[in-house]
Amino acid sequence: MTTTSLNLEAVRQRLRRLGLYGLLAQAQTLMHEPWFERVLDIEDAERARRSLKRRLDDARLGAFKPIADFDWAWPKKCDRPLIEELFSLAFIEEAANVVLIGSNGLGKTMLLKNLAHQALLHGHSARFTLASDMLHDLAAQDSSIALARRLRRYTTPTLLAIDEVGYLSYDARYADLLFEVVTRRYQTRPILLTTNKVFGEWNQVFPNAACVVTLIDRLVHRAEIVALEGESYRLKEAKERVERKAKSRTPSARKSR
Structure with missing residues (x-):
């Protein structure tokens, strides 16, 4: 033009x-x-x-491997078409949550961070947080005014990425705080969440909380559930590293004899 x-x-x-x-x-x-x-x-x-720089700084994604490095063949169960569809970011327009469920070392965090990064590249705001960091942060607020102000940190971004729900257990106060975050974002702004517990086991994460059923109900309503199954990829890499180290030491060991 x-x-x-x-x-x-x-x-x-x-x-x-x-x-x-x-x-x-x-x-x-x-x-x-x-x-x-x-x-x-x-x-x-x-x-x-x-x-973009401002949004990347605010998101606090930290280091992560690009999605091009994801080993699709490693998990025994992995719905690749669904995951690739998520990168279209249609779930953001629908305000639909995404929950990645699976045991340790299957790439849940890698997928979560790449989805958040994709959202940032397309002009959305995002924030990444460990579940424990967010809940401790909210619980540390010493007044209702301070809590309301701090809640905005997790409710204002277009996309909230919560990592590692299920690795620690929390009392009812923490469950209520997570419920508050989920409720304030419900049907308006999506949540990306990873967990190593199926929803039937969330009563172990929040053992004394009355809100768990409603929390799960709101979290999974219109959500995309991505289940990953298999052995830990990190454990695989650790074993391969040990084997490489052992092989590299063998010639020198023979020469010393």
């Missing part, structure tokens, strides 16, 4: 979005300049870069 073919009203809307009010005041004159659209493109690109 050349600058002479730019629509004046579209240009004005773009300038308002970018906050370039000086150029907005002279839009009708400047839009015919050969450099004008290039300036807008540069400003757009820089705003997008800064926005």
Whole structure:
């Protein structure tokens, strides 16, 4: 598109979005300049870069392997078409939760972080947290006002990624806090969640909580449930590392004899 073919009203809307009010005041004159659209493109690109960096920093994803490194053949059970469909991010538009269930070392966290990263790349906000970190953080607030303020940290982002529900057990207070987060996001903003416990075992995670049934009901309503089964991939890598180390030591051991 050349600058002479730019629509004046579209240009004005773009300038308002970018906050370039000086150029907005002279839009009708400047839009015919050969450099004008290039300036807008540069400003757009820089705003997008800064926005992505800010969202990445706020998300606190930490280090993770890219989805290209996921070994689809390793889990004995893995619904690859469903997982690949999730990367279309349609679940965000539907405000549908995603729950990844499976034992240790099957890549649940890797999938969760990659889905959150995909959301960030497409302009959404996200936040990653361990379940224990979030619940301890909320429980540490010493007043209802402080708690309400801190809850916004977990209810405001478009996507909340909660990792490792089920590895520790919590009292009823913590169950109530998780219920509060789930309820405030219910049918408006989706939750990504990993757990090593099937829902029938969540009474072991929150053994004295009255809200567990309702918590699960709201969490799984219209949710995508991804079940992974198999042996730990981390254990496989650890064994392979031990074997490589053993082989590398064998020649030197023979020479010393």
